[in-house]
Amino acid sequence: MEEVKQITLHPQGRTEEYFINMGPQHPATHGVLRLLLTLDGEIIKRVDPDLGYIHRSIEKMTEHDTYRQIVHLTDRMDYLSAHINNEAVCLVVEKALELEVPDRVKVVRTILAELTRIASHLLWWGVTGMDIGALTTFMYAFRDREMINDIMEENCGARLTMNYNVPGGLMWDIHPNFQRRVKAFIKHFKTKLPEFDRLLSDNIIFRKRTEGIGVLSAEDAISFGVTGPAARASGVSCDIRKKQPYSAYDRVEFKEILDTRGDTFARYKVRIHEMWESLHIIEQLIDNIPEGDYQVKTNAVIKLPKGEYYQRVETARGELGVYVVSDGKKSPYRMKFRSPGFSNLSVIDHVARGYKVADLVAIMATFDFVIPDIDR
Amino acid sequence: MTNEELKALIQDWVPDLEFTEDSKEFVTVVVPRGSLRDFLRKLKTDERTRLDYLFCLTGVDYPDYLEVVYHLESTTLHHRLVVKARTQDRADHAVLDTVSDLYRTAEFHEREVYDLLGVRFTGHPDLRRLFLTDDWVGHPLRKDYTDEANIINR
Numbered sequence: 001m002e003e004v005k006q007i008t009l010h011p012q013g014r015t016e017e018y019f020i021n022m023g024p025q026h027p028a029t030h031g032v033l034r035l036l037l038t039l040d041g042e043i044i045k046r047v048d049p050d051l052g053y054i055h056r057s058i059e060k061m062t063e064h065d066t067y068r069q070i071v072h073l074t075d076r077m078d079y080l081s082a083h084i085n086n087e088a089v090c091l092v093v094e095k096a097l098e099l100e101v102p103d104r105v106k107v108v109r110t111i112l113a114e115l116t117r118i119a120s121h122l123l124w125w126g127v128t129g130m131d132i133g134a135l136t137t138f139m140y141a142f143r144d145r146e147m148i149n150d151i152m153e154e155n156c157g158a159r160l161t162m163n164y165n166v167p168g169g170l171m172w173d174i175h176p177n178f179q180r181r182v183k184a185f186i187k188h189f190k191t192k193l194p195e196f197d198r199l200l201s202d203n204i205i206f207r208k209r210t211e212g213i214g215v216l217s218a219e220d221a222i223s224f225g226v227t228g229p230a231a232r233a234s235g236v237s238c239d240i241r242k243k244q245p246y247s248a249y250d251r252v253e254f255k256e257i258l259d260t261r262g263d264t265f266a267r268y269k270v271r272i273h274e275m276w277e278s279l280h281i282i283e284q285l286i287d288n289i290p291e292g293d294y295q296v297k298t299n300a301v302i303k304l305p306k307g308e309y310y311q312r313v314e315t316a317r318g319e320l321g322v323y324v325v326s327d328g329k330k331s332p333y334r335m336k337f338r339s340p341g342f343s344n345l346s347v348i349d350h351v352a353r354g355y356k357v358a359d360l361v362a363i364m365a366t367f368d369f370v371i372p373d374i375d376r
Numbered sequence: 377m378t379n380e381e382l383k384a385l386i387q388d389w390v391p392d393l394e395f396t397e398d399s400k401e402f403v404t405v406v407v408p409r410g411s412l413r414d415f416l417r418k419l420k421t422d423e424r425t426r427l428d429y430l431f432c433l434t435g436v437d438y439p440d441y442l443e444v445v446y447h448l449e450s451t452t453l454h455h456r457l458v459v460k461a462r463t464q465d466r467a468d469h470a471v472l473d474t475v476s477d478l479y480r481t482a483e484f485h486e487r488e489v490y491d492l493l494g495v496r497f498t499g500h501p502d503l504r505r506l507f508l509t510d511d512w513v514g515h516p517l518r519k520d521y522t523d524e525a526n527i528i529n530r
């Protein structure tokens with residue numbers, strides 16, 4: 001007969017620590033990210049992210065590509081902020097060449113960037129509800145996001161990876177229907193956004209899952225380099241659109257949304273308010289697109305003067321930095337993308353400790369990770 | 377503080393530091409690797425600089441050394457500074473001190489620089505490869521890294 005091994009409980013009645021893998025294929029990571037969790041029962045003791053499942057070495061590829069080609073690589077990083085990533089590279093090239101783009105370009109870029117931000121936050125809102133167990137939000141969000149994708153498709157031919165920016169301006173002029181359709185979207189979305197609050201924000205289950213969960217202090221947010229809505233929910237003023245305005249952000253009026261609670265619900269709420277602010281920015285610009293050229297003529301092969309250039313932009317996730325070291329050739333000597341997701345992920349261990357595995361899903365949802373943005 | 381004031385203040389602290397003119401936007405200062413940590417700690421804690429936010433940390437491969445670039449910003453005083461440190465060589469002495477205890481974001485960023493460029497940071501709590509597997513040979517962002525299967529040289 002087989003000997004039955006006797007199971008003894010820990011003297012203090014506590015369980016042994018053990019590991020589980022969250023991912024690389026996990027519905028709540030929205031991509032191939034593996035988190036090694038050290039658990040005591042259901043309490044998280046440590047989170048060790050294992051990256052690189054979709055590392056494509058974009059930084060190495062830039063060293064062999066021309067600046068025009070590099071623009072096309074960047075929308076494969078944070079694909080939900082594709083337009084803003086493209087803009088960052090174009091802005092750094094224009095800064096290095098000391099090129100002043102026409103006002104028309106600046107305004108159109110800003111409108112599209114804010115539409116991108118709304119589309120990104122919409123997707124985030126849909127999947128956040130879904131992660132926490134409310135499947136309906138996904139359908140609501142995608143209904144409205146579809147309108148933005150249609151505008152993008154009509155305007156530049158692509159729905160997700162736009163590549164509408166080129167160094168010196170835009171690839172072509174805006175579509176004749178652009179203004180009309182954007183205004184129709186604003187009108188539609190203004191009636192739908194309050195529904196979001198009624199559906200999810202004020203839901204008692206949702207509140208219990210998010211309030212007081214995953215609290216991040218302002219000091220830690222700064223130290224860990226957390227940016228974007230995640231940092232602003234902790235009261236850190238970090239909006240690049242306000243701090244170092246680029247494109248047309250210096251000529252529009254908008255509020256930087258700040259919260260001081262720093263928990264999962266605060267991060268949620270900041271993004272909801274940001275959608276209102278984005279609508280407000282678009283409203284100010286959509287009827288005031290200046291006449292003029294949509295592009296400045298640049299050389300077919302762009303060579304940046306020797307030196308170092310840095311450009312920061314505010315994507316839907318936070319601060320994207322592009323650092324270029326040029327030695328005067330057609331490709332950069334070194335190019336670094338400081339992606340918001342990478343720095344935001346580094347705080348996850350600190351934030352999730354002491355909470356339960358189910359809370360980690362809620363915390364991850366409101367940090368809004370896009371895995372290609374982390375891996376690059 | 378303006379760039380000129382910042383530069384003057386640093387020259388006042390440490391007289392013979394090298395300033396580079398690579399960037400038109402930021403004051404760029406090269407510090408000796410031995411005093412890197414003390415220098416950054418002073419920049420972070422001093423009332424006049426308060427550079428508490430490390431918004432970018434990256435490495436660059438040069439023929440004779442590896443350079444690590446620290447982009448710093450003050451969240452209260454809103455000025456920016458770039459600090460650079462260079463390793464002694466690209467092989468056995470590619471070593472710098474960690475700043476991960478001053479700026480927690482450096483924990484991840486230093487692991488990335490170690491993984492892709494091979495700079496070893498002494499004092500880092502957990503210096504492992506970040507993107508690549510533990511048995512990977514070489515550091516892909518170095519200029520002399522070759523991989524005939526995956527890198528096409530044009």
